[in-house]
Each structure stands twice: as structure tokens, then as C-alpha cells.
Amino acid sequence: MSIISDVKEVTELIKKIGNQELYEKIVNLSDDIFTLREENLALKEKLKELESAFETDNKLVRHGNYYCVEGHEDALNDSIYCMACWDHDRKLVNLIRESGYDGVTISCNICNSRKAQ
Ligand SMILES: [Zn+2]
Incomplete structure (x- = not known):
């Protein structure tokens, strides 16, 4: 009961x-x-x-201004995550890599942070 x-x-x-x-x-x-x-x-x-979040945090490795999953550093083109979104909100957000006339930029659609590569 x-x-x-x-x-x-x-x-x-x-x-x-x-x-x-x-x-x-x-x-x-x-x-x-x-x-x-x-x-x-x-x-x-x-x-x-x-x-x-703790488990994920232990798996993330910082590379410059973004994170990737430990052991997948060689797949940086596919699996990079926004540092600001993770550090502030504990949200794992994929970053978008775009090529333009001024080079490659990496951006986050959530926090709109933009980083030049
Ligand atoms: Zn973000």
C-alpha cells in the first residue's frame, strides 16, 4: 500500500x-x-x-570557442556545439558552419553567437 x-x-x-x-x-x-x-x-x-548534464559535461572537450564530444575531435566538421549555450543554459546546440566571401563562419541559431574560423 x-x-x-x-x-x-x-x-x-x-x-x-x-x-x-x-x-x-x-x-x-x-x-x-x-x-x-x-x-x-x-x-x-x-x-x-x-x-x-554532468555526464554530458564530462564528455565535452573545448576546441577554441566551441565544444566537441571527447573521442570525436576528428569529426569537428559535423559535431561541434555552442560554448555559450552549454555554459549558460546546459543546452547542447549544434553549430552551423557556413562559407562566405569573407571565409568560414560558425554560428549558433539559438544565441546567434558568431565565430570566425
Ligand atoms: Zn548558442
């Missing part, structure tokens, strides 16, 4: 007894349990995000 079903069962028993003061206390306790449960779920989700 879960704590939620236990509280519901106790609430029903108190309701049958007819003690208003006890009933109000169990209703308040039940509300507190729901609030704690919501907070617990939010914290678990945040922990998952942080663990994932």
Missing part, C-alpha cells in the same frame, strides 16, 4: 467516527503529503537533469 492510499483509508475511518477536529487534521495532513509528493517528483526530475 502506498502512503496515499493509507491516508485515504484513515480519512474514511475518521469520517465514519465523526470526529470533526480529527477529520480536519487528517485532511490537512493529506494536503501536506500531496505537496511533499509533488516536491519530491520535481526534485527527482531536477536530479535527473543535473545527472544528465
